[in-house]
Amino acid sequence: MEPDLLRYFADRWSVTVADINADNGVVHVINAVLLPPKTVADIVIGSSDHNTLEAALGAAGLVNTLNGAGPYTVFAPTDGAFSALPAGTVEALLADPGGALTDILLYHVVGAKALSTDLSNDQRVVTLEDGKTVKVTINADGVFINNARVTVADINADNGVVHVINAVLLPPKTVADIIKSSTVHTILNGLLEESGLDVVLNGAGQFTVFAPTDEAFEDILTPDVTALLENNPELLELILKNHVLSGRFLSSDLSDGQGLSSLGGLKYNVTINNSGIFIYDDSKVTAPNLLSENGVVHVIDKVLIEKIAINTSDDEISDKVTISPNPANDSVQLEIDHDDLYTVELISLSGQVLMKKENILNQLKIDLDNVQSGLYFVKLSNQNTSMVKKLFRQ
Numbered sequence: 001m002e003p004d005l006l007r008y009f010a011d012r013w014s015v016t017v018a019d020i021n022a023d024n025g026v027v028h029v030i031n032a033v034l035l036p037p038k039t040v041a042d043i044v045i046g047s048s049d050h051n052t053l054e055a056a057l058g059a060a061g062l063v064n065t066l067n068g069a070g071p072y073t074v075f076a077p078t079d080g081a082f083s084a085l086p087a088g089t090v091e092a093l094l095a096d097p098g099g100a101l102t103d104i105l106l107y108h109v110v111g112a113k114a115l116s117t118d119l120s121n122d123q124r125v126v127t128l129e130d131g132k133t134v135k136v137t138i139n140a141d142g143v144f145i146n147n148a149r150v151t152v153a154d155i156n157a158d159n160g161v162v163h164v165i166n167a168v169l170l171p172p173k174t175v176a177d178i179i180k181s182s183t184v185h186t187i188l189n190g191l192l193e194e195s196g197l198d199v200v201l202n203g204a205g206q207f208t209v210f211a212p213t214d215e216a217f218e219d220i221l222t223p224d225v226t227a228l229l230e231n232n233p234e235l236l237e238l239i240l241k242n243h244v245l246s247g248r249f250l251s252s253d254l255s256d257g258q259g260l261s262s263l264g265g266l267k268y269n270v271t272i273n274n275s276g277i278f279i280y281d282d283s284k285v286t287a288p289n290l291l292s293e294n295g296v297v298h299v300i301d302k303v304l305i306e307k308i309a310i311n312t313s314d315d316e317i318s319d320k321v322t323i324s325p326n327p328a329n330d331s332v333q334l335e336i337d338h339d340d341l342y343t344v345e346l347i348s349l350s351g352q353v354l355m356k357k358e359n360i361l362n363q364l365k366i367d368l369d370n371v372q373s374g375l376y377f378v379k380l381s382n383q384n385t386s387m388v389k390k391l392f393r394q
Contacts, residue, residue, distance in 0.1 A: 016029045016030065016031055017029035038157045038158055039066060039067045039068075039070075039157050039158060039159045039160075040066050040070070040072050040073075040074045040157045040159060040160045040161070040162050041057065041063050041066035041067045042067070042157065043074075043076075043155055043157055043162045044057065044066075044074065044076055044162065045063075047076075049078045049079055049080075049164070050076055050077075050078060050079065050164075051079055052077075052079050052082040052083075052090060053076055053077060053078075053079075053082070055094070056090075056093065056094065056097075056101060056105055057105060059094050059097040059101065060097045060098075060101050060102045060105050061097070062102070062105055062106075066109070066159075067159075068159065069159060070111075070113070070159030070160045071111075071112055071113035071159055071160040071161075072109055072110065072111065072112075072113070072159060072160035072161075073109070073110035073112060073113055073114040073125075073160055073161050073162075073163070074108060074109055074110075074160065074161075074162045074163070075108045075109075075110075075134070075145050075148070075150075075163050075165050075169060076108070076162050076163065076164050076165065077108070077148070077165055077166070077167060077168045077169070078151075078164060078165075078166060080166070081148070081165065081166055081167045081168050082168060084167065084168075085168060085289070085291070086250045086251060086252055086288070086289040086291070087251060087252060087288075087289070088251055088287070088288040088289050089288070089289040089290070089291065091287070092287035092288055092289060092290055092299065093290070095286075095287050096182055096183060096184060096287065096299075098183045099178075099181045099182040099183055099184075100173075100178055100181060100182065100290055103129055103130075103171055103173070103181055104129075104168070104169070104170065104171060106127060106128040106129040106130075107127050107128075107129035107132060107134070107169050107170070107171040108127070108169055109127060109128045109129075110125055110126065110127055110128070111126075111128055113160045113161050114161065115153075115154050115161055116143060116150070116153040116154050116163070119136045119138065119143065120136065120138065121136065121137060121138040121139070122135070122136070122137070123135070123136040124136075125145075127171075129171050132171050132172060134146050134169060145163070145165055145169060146167075146169050147167060148165035148166055148167035148168070148169055149165065149166050149167070150163050150164065150165055151164050151165065151166050152164035170291055170292070170293070172293050173292045173293060174201060174202045174203075174292050174293060174294045174295075175201045175207050175209045175292050175294060175295045175296070175297050176192065176198045176201035176202045177202070177292065178290050178292050178297045179192065179201075179209070179211055179297060180198075182211075184213045184214055184215075184299070185211055185213065185214065185299075186214055187214045187217040187218070187221075188211055188212060188213075188214075188217065191217075191229075191236060191240060192240060194233075194236065195233060195236050195237045195240055196237075197237060197240050197241065197244075201244070201294075201295075202294075203294070204294065205246070205294060205295075206246070206247050206248040206294055206295045207244055207245065207246065207247075207248070207294060207295035207296075208244070208245040208246075208247060208248060208249040208295055208296055208297075208298070209243060209244050209245075209295065209296075209297045209298070210243045210244075210245075210279050210283065210285075210298050210300045210304065211243065211297050211298065211299050211300065212243070212283075212300055212301070212302060212303045212304075213286075213299060213300075213301060215301070216300065216301055216302050216303050217303060219302075219303075220303050220305070232373065232374050232375075234372075234374075235374045235375070237264075238264045239264070239303075239305060240264075241262060241263040241264030241265075242262040242263070242264035242265075242266035242304055242305070243262065243303075243304055244262060244263045244264075245260055245261070245262055245263070246263060248295050248296050249296065250288075250289055250296055251277060251285070251288040251289050251298070254270045254272065254277060255270065255272065256270065256271060256272040256273070257269060257270065257271070258270040260279075265352065266304065266352065268280035268281075268304065269281070277298075279298075279300060279304065280304045282302060283300045283301065283302040283303075283304055284300060284301045284302070285298045285299065285300055286299050286300065286301050287299035320336065320337040320338045321334070321335070321336050321337070321338075321380065321387070321389060322334075322335045322337075323335075323378060323389055323391055326390075326391055326392060327392035327393070327394045328368055328391065328392070328393060328394065329368070329393075329394055330367070330368055330369055331365055331366060331367050331368055331369075332365075332366050332368065332391065333363065333364075333365055333366075334360075334363060334364040334365070334366060334378065335362070335363050336360070336361070336362050336363065336380070337362075339361070339362070340361070340382060340384070341359045341360065341361055341382060342359075342360050342361075342380045342381065342382050343356065343357070343358045343359075343360070343380070343381050343382060344356070344357045344358075344360045344364055344366075344378065344379070344380055345357075345378070345379040345381075346366060346371075346376055346377075346378055346379075346391070347376065347377045347378075347379055348374075348376055348377075354371060354376070360380075366378070368393055371393050372393065373393050373394055374392075374393055375390060375391070375392055375393075376390075376391045376392075376393060377389070377390060377391065378390075378391050
């Protein structure tokens, strides 16, 4: 046997009988079964209890990482651990693999090999998720990583070790962190930072955020609305607050017809049907239950003011309706060059009906003394038609 090969076996197994010659080669007897080289990724992929973790690693592009040199320690949640998350959470994470999913998975990985014998009570172990730590607790009930119990320890691999745990570890993140790390919420994150509301959403308490995607914002941020928001920071803050609830409302806490009240004072209902969960009639929850330490984020496909901003208009009637002056100060005069009765509403950008007059024919004076500066909508409707005019209060 070659010296280098002998040293290789001597480092790993004992050769109990060497050089048993045969006509077609030689046999060496060893005291252990030889197993092919395995990485921590191989262990997860080969486990029948870690199908969800395998899919998540694949979606996030981390399989190659965990097949690398390492060493790594992986705290591996079982399929049951993922199933215990609120309904829709796994699907939401897989839908945005470059955001919260990657952060959560890296929070389960340590950049060193830590066997159970290397762990001690109250120890803090640094993970690959931006240096965030997990806490080790060892007591009479077992070994715990944060609140997850180690059910199988020390599954060795060539590049590290795997410990099976019975719960998914959630990194210490705020709802603001989730939005900031999302690849589909760059506009919302920018607006939160511009308004300073990100500081609130990074703070103590529990918040529920309905988070419109970039595509949702692009649908409403016309040049005039963008200019208005830039010149009215209080209005921007109000709009953003209307997407935030005080308290933590998971999808399982929502019910059909339930009324919600936002931090900005906007009241809206929940609709749940075979098509999904809708907020404010037509804003669909596309990814629910992105969990954080201080609340939960639900991704929605429309900004909550869009229902008013894009309300259908009858162009023929719209051309016969004038509002003057516009922009206005104390009051405006509404003129309707059409002989029909209308219900007239003054609606804020947040969706609040500030004034409602019925059976209006031809003209109406709208008092603005108690109306703050900003963009508003004057809505005219009857059983035949509906239309909206923009009104700027100076």
